[in-house]
Amino acid sequence: MVSALEVAPGLRHRLEALGIKPGQQVRVLRRGWWSGPIHLRVGMTELMLRRVDAAHVVVLEGDGSRVHP
Amino acid sequence: MTHCLDSAGLVQVPGQATVAVVGMPNTGKSTLFTQLTSAHAHIGNWPGLTVDLMQAELTLEGRSVQLVDLPGIYDLRGHSEDEAVVRRFLESTPVDLVVIILNASQIDRQLRLALQVQQLGLPALVLLNMADEARRFGVGIDLEALSGRLKLPVLLISAKYRQGLGQARHAITKALLAAASGPATSVQDLEANLAAADADLDAAMASILQAAVTFPAQWRDALTRRLDRWLLHPLLGLPIFFVVMALMFQAIYALGVPLQEALGALIDGFSLHVLTPALASWPPFLRAFVVDGLVLGIGTVSAFLPVIFLFFLAMGVVEDSGYLSRAAFLMDAFMERLGLDGRSFVLSLMGFGCNVPAILGTRVMRSSGLRLLSMLIIPFSLCSARLNVFLFMASVFFTPRQGALVIFGLYLLSFAAAIFTALLFKGRFASEEALVLELPPYRLPTVPQVLRRAWAEVRHFWFWARRFIVFGVVSIWLLNNLPFGVAPASAQSLSGQLGELLQPLLAPIGINPRLTVALVFGFIAKEIVLGGLAVIYGQTASSGGLGHALASEVSWVQAVSFMLFTLLYTPCLSTVAVIRTESKRLGFTVFSVLWSLILAWLVSFCFYQAAWLFGWR
Ligand SMILES: Nc1nc2c(ncn2[C@@H]2O[C@H](COP(=O)(O)OP(=O)(O)OP(=O)(O)O)[C@@H](O)[C@H]2O)c(=O)[nH]1
Ligand SMILES: [Mg+2]
Secondary structure (H helix, E strand, C coil): CEEEEEECCCHHHHHHHCCCHHHHHHHEEEEEECCCCCEECCCCCCEEHHHHHHCCCCECCCCCCCCCC | CCCEECCCCCCCCCCEEEEEEECCCCCHHHHHHHHHHHCCCCCCCCCCCCCCCCCEEECCCCEEEEECCCCCHHHEEEEEEHHHHHHHHHHHEECCEEEEEEEEEHHHHHHHHHHHHHHHCCCCEEEEEEEEHHHHCCCEEHHHHHHHHCCCEEEEEEECCEEEEHHHHHHHHHHHHHHHCCCEECCCHHHHHHHHHHHHHHHHHHHHHHHEEEECCCCHHHHHHHHHHHHCCCHHHHHHCCCCCCHHHHHHHHHHHHHHHHHHHHHHHHHHHHHHHHCCCCCCHHHHHHHHHHHHHHHHHHHCCCHHHHHHHHHHHHHHHHHHHHHHHHHHHHHHCCCCCHHHHEEEEEEECCHHHHHHHHHHHHCCHHHHHHHHHHHHCCCHHHHHHHHHHHHHHCCCHHHHHHHHHHHHHHHHEEEEEHHHHHCCCCCCCEEEEEECCCCCCHHHHHHHHHHHHHHHHHHHHHHHHHHHHHHHCCCCHCCCCCCCCCCCCCHHHHHHHHHHHHHHHHCCHHHHHHHHHCCCCCHHHHHHHHHHHHCCCCCHHHHHHHCCCHHHHHHHHHHHHHHHCCCCHHHHHHEEEEEEEEHHHHHHHHHHHHHHHHHHHHHHHHHHHCCCC
């Protein structure tokens, strides 16, 4: 579950348009080789996100602990 | 008739309504545009393919309107260059109707854009595209409820499979009539207008979705999931990608080269047995000009049309399948270390078709460092115009098997030059742009769409090749024969003088004065090179075609050096021009041209001198 986006407004708009916004469930499908991007599924959309950028998206596990990319 | 417009403006026809197609990237706007009009917009399963406006006339129940295809936008407040094109358009051009295209199966997030357009108070109509996918993935939409909540007409269509297009036309006509009461308006204060409503947007969206849409409990795209398990495999993904590319290249080569040779022989035969006798009564110099110049030049290049067709057929299949986004995913880690990202890699791949659209494609990037660095490496992609030159040279100087290796090596070098350039200059073009990219589901390309694409590319190539060749052949012929009275193409002719002038620079890389003239003209476009060589050598060769004449004067080492130089130096004037307009910097443009010349010279020099040392001639 996404709890907050700690990013610049430009990127925030882009993430929200792709469905990543507070309160939304995300699922990690796979991680790329050589610390490559993460493959995510949000709602009906699949997308990739670099790990450095994913670090700015605060995601909480079911029990409330923070998930690290 | 189609107009490709720069972002500055649009041809507004008095008395004709303007209808704009707005939607997020990769929702099928260009597909709809192409289906509704007779225009040909570039279509592909890659978000951000269209980066500029395109306009065409659409006839609706006896009345014609101007339909405008726009780049995709994620957010009306977005700041990348392609999004800015849309904003500038909406702010500066009065539109009579906005057709909002949403991907029906992703309505959960795309509805946002419809609400934003509605917020701006533009007359609008919603088309939910990809009805087929929505059905397949189990997304149910109550059109009436949605339309009632949005207070806009809503239709479900499938542009690719031509479903619902009739109703869509009808709905557009009706909406235009309804909107006709007020004058067409452009948007004022777009930014402020949207910011005000931003807070309520999420809540409004959630309530509409709740009322009108049902989502499946589980993701149903089994095909995409199964394919991705292998194609995005952490270890096997990249090897699979390169094997697929190599096989594609093999197939094009195996099918295309025999076709090219057969066609070439046919054209040669025609020129030798039909044209030459037919023109026997013409003055010799005019006959030489037509037969050895124009016909030989155009003939040599037309023989390559089948290869170009096959090439773009393969390219169309890859673009439309959704594999490009996967390539971006696979290569991003590597590209990140070069100061680039996965999108730069995909654009370089597109550059193998033609560099110009690939450079335009960098508009999806926001950071100027990243854009410039991408623009610096894209011209090293071995485009289809250069491929002709190489296929020809390889067939003259090597056996088919060696030739395939040489060309494959040139492709590898093309990657190597890009990687080397990026490594060298990444410090100067730093960027911290985030990479968020959609991975669309795999889609099956339709036969008509892929054929239409390949056909359009062949026509485009043929159109320009003919013009360039006529121009190049005429100029080279003049250079060869001026000043009056010199022996054609001798050292005293203008072309001879030009070649000699550059010899101190080009002799160390094995380029003789005649090849020099071809290279100089190749700066304008690579399509000229073969035609140019045909004139340069054709005039002095008695018969047996360009290949013989070349092989009798040039060694294979010189030929390879010539190919290396051709691969790496400035691809064509159009590329330079588009780098200039897209980067908006003269300094950068000059730098890019100089760097490619320097690199080309250095690589050819190393190769030629090393070959010399090994005693190869
Ligand atoms: N399944 C399905 N695919 C479609 C449909 N319409 C378009 N597509 C595919 O969707 C992809 C994107 O189509 P485009 O027309 O290039 O999309 P666009 O909105 O112009 O994209 P941008 O130019 O990137 O903004 C292509 O692979 C099309 O073949 C449809 O109705 N059903
Ligand atoms: Mg498009």
